[in-house]
Amino acid sequence: MKRGEKAGYPRFQGRNRFDSFQYPQVWRGGKWTGGGKPVDEGRKVYLPKVGNVRMKMHRPMEGMPKTLTVKREGAAWYAVYACEVMDTPLPATGSSVGFDLGTNPNFLITSDGEFVEAPRFFKKAERKIGQLQRKASKKKRGSRRHRELKRQIARERGRVANRRRDFHHKTARVLVQQHDAIFHEDLNIIGLARTRTAKGVLDAGWADFLGILNAKAESAGRLVRGVRPEYSSQDCHVCGHRQKVPIGRPYICAACGQESNRDVNAAKNILLRGLDGAFSEGHGVAHSH
Template identity: 50%
Template sequence: MESTTLRAFKYRLYPTKAQIASLDTTLTLCQRLYNGMLEERRGAYQKAGKSLTAYDQMKSLPEVKAALPEYAGVNAQVLQDVAKRLDKSFKGFFRRVKAGQKAGYPRFRSRDRYDSFTYPQPRQNSVSGNGKHVYLPKIGNVRIKLHRPFSGKLKTLAVKREGQEWYAVLTCEIPRPAPLPQTGNAVGIDLGVRHLIVTSDGDFEDNPRPLRTAQKRLRVLQRSLSRKKRGSKRRHKARQAVAKLHLKVKRQRDDLHHKAAVKLVRENDWIAHENLSITGLARTRMARSVLDAGWGSLIEKLISKAEEAGRTVIGINPAYTSQDCHLCGHREKHSLSVREFTCKGCGAFLNRDVNAAKNILAWSMPSWTQGGSVERACPEKPRSSELG
């Protein structure tokens, strides 16, 4: 096992008006360069059957700067990272094609879907000694809020826009933390809508449903947006208000997921969950509730924290988990509206979700006794949520 690992530290930036203009310009130019490089790759393959590499496109950057003087105001390594980002998208595309999965050919990015740029080799003293500013080449010293210290060797520095806010993401190489002490506990978890998590121990984690809670306010803002004239300043402000509320909902959900995942990892060595087809469930009449719960995001956070803590997370086929009795195995079919499980075989009576969680744990036990390992429920994911 490697002795070091990478960890990202995210901090709020407070740029001046002039710096905001520079940040917006940099993002816009990077987005245009990304689309131009994508078009170049497509054209080279369609016309000459040639596949361009990131190195090929990086060699042409001096010509781009000569033809378009505005690119002289963008750090050279930031522009090179755009080519590497596009190359990573193509490598993922070819890997999925080879594996027989849904390919997802790289797409052109609109301004709203390109929201970060990266300095791949930042200075180690990019953050000032007093921790109040971070130096961004070609932009200047930007005020930063270090709400917690970061440590290790600084590897990359990414600047990300979220709504009207700006953030710096410092990726550092740190010594791999020691695994948490063993607890000897194992738990199965059933994912739900009313209760986000129900454990085999009978614990319930309520789901506050942040999107449903914000629905009334969101409806008002969206109606206001629909009445504004396209291209007007008032429409732009209304659009910002809708985006701000969606961002608040996302953060509420992320906070809940982080706290739930930390609790499970600290208290258990072995965590079994149902490996749900979230994409399929998102096409049903329960789509809004399923997406509001954010099960995929929760499992990703759980796996990430478990890997660092030396815990094991395994996904189990969810078929019949809520219909089979965890004691005798008798299968009793009920509609989803029936929340209590009553077994006609042995007379067991308990909550339907607790019974499912106990089955999930029991069915994962053979892997535990044989020395199981962390299993990703959703191995194919887009770029980290920290980067656009």
């Protein structure tokens, strides 16, 4: 959760005196003990001796809150809750999914034919950061104007990071809720990064996303596995025939005639490879395809 800069700072003695302070126990016996309670449907947070402070809740709280740290980063104040999350296995859905890490504008494409778009926000924000950097490079280092621009860049970067993390959490949550087993391209396999860089999407933060997905899957008792990515866009998911298909064109198999979206075909291959591997490893994965 983050406090918007405009909301008026809590008045501490001297603005540089505290960069952070902590409420060590915000919750006990199923109740808020005083500080840290979100009020007004999460639009404010109650801080003892300060009052209700406007905030922007970036994510719903999960688990039981333990401590609250209020800290400053640049001009922004953040309320960071450390929560204890119990592992709560989700009920089996009988569904498995594979996904292809997408190229713009898609973040990922699933074997069910779902296209998850990357938020447009990032492009705009990155343009803005670029502009600010160019401006800053023309100012004298250490000058007031230079410092001010650096501060703006840091704030903008922080915003992008927050929004991205948020988007990653939401996307991972949906996948984990809907599927018992989730398969993706293995990012550690050399070559993939190069292809992706060429398409200019490495910055989408796949590694961060897969980390979040793995953590959520683990506490929900779901399976997440990386599979070999080679030829996933070239192989026909029905008959296995291999052919090149240009980006943006449908996959029309020269051997069996099946026609599908190029990326969905790739995602289906990833699912098939994942299921093969998962079964040979002895995992009990239910699937239907």
